């Protein structure tokens with residue numbers, strides 16, 4: 323593995339894993355302690371499979387909204403289709419996207435029918451298994467690197483259990499060519515992921531399409547965010563791995579869940595697609611740090627806490643906005659309105675997606 327200057331995001335090569343395990347663990351720990359994001363190559367998922375998944379995703383998003391509504395997001399199960407529902411607590415604005423989220427269990431009614439997208443469920447379930455293999459490997463490396471037994475994280479990220487929380491999400495950032503939107507909008511606003519780690523897949527042509535990361539978070543309980551944004555530019559076939567809040571807490575802030583965002587490009591505003599595999603500990607798994615966050619709690623309670631924290635933050639933001647609006651009644655704010663279904667920016671919506 324070659325040496326990189328500290329400002330550069332590391333690329334981790336998982337080939338010959340058994341022979342190179344120590345070297346790989348070291349490199350992952352270095353990346354996870356600084357940027358909190360790294361590229362992974364030779365991860366075992368063939369590029370043809372990734373191409374097929376983007377094809378499947380595009381077939382789904384090409385369906386009419388009225389068909390997609392048959393699979394609408396179910397909040398308690400954190401699965402299904404949504405559009406403009408993900409409101410970021412940093413900005414109070416919705417991501418300019420639609421997404422389809424799938425889980426390992428309890429969603430028989432949310433899998434798209436074969437007549438809508440042929441073999442969607444078969445293909446996607448297989449892909450989720452593939453992603454899980456990769457995330458299990460990375461979790462083993464992080465456990466070893468943090469001085470835990472090798473299976474410390476993997477045994478509480480067990481997708482065979484009914485309380486598994488890992489999810490796969492297809493994302494379609496809308497084509498905004500010719501639309502008017504405020505300059506404060508992002509494709510995905512600045513945020514951290516609440517999970518343990520996220521695997522992110524992009525299309526091969528999409529290496530510089532706006533994903534950016536911000537180094538420097540020191541405390542998982544705050545919304546502090548640096549100011550220097552670094553472009554995340556994976557090579558074709560490489561995936562991007564992000565450390566999430568659950569892992570930052572578990573490691574007592576040693577591993578970094580840094581803010582990231584997807585910026586609106588200056589020129590080409592055509593559609594962008596990405597696929598995320600969110601790895602989270604099983605709902606009943608107990609998360610307990612060793613030095614700082616020694617109060618343990620279950621992953622289910624942790625996620626509930628995060629949702630509540632985000633909601634409080636959003637409420638505060640909307641109250642401030644309302645005060646400003648009252649003080650300046652002439653000010654006109656035009657929220658982005660993509661279609662006949664306007665996004666109402668004036669209520670304080672519950673942030674509905676857990677991630």
Ligand SMILES: O=C(O)CCC(=O)C(=O)O
Nearest residue numbers: 510515522533584596598
């Ligand atoms: O689409 C991307 O590249 C990033 C998306 C992301 O960070 C998220 O959905 O959590």
Ligand SMILES: [Fe+2]
Nearest residue numbers: 513514515582
């Ligand atoms: Fe994210």
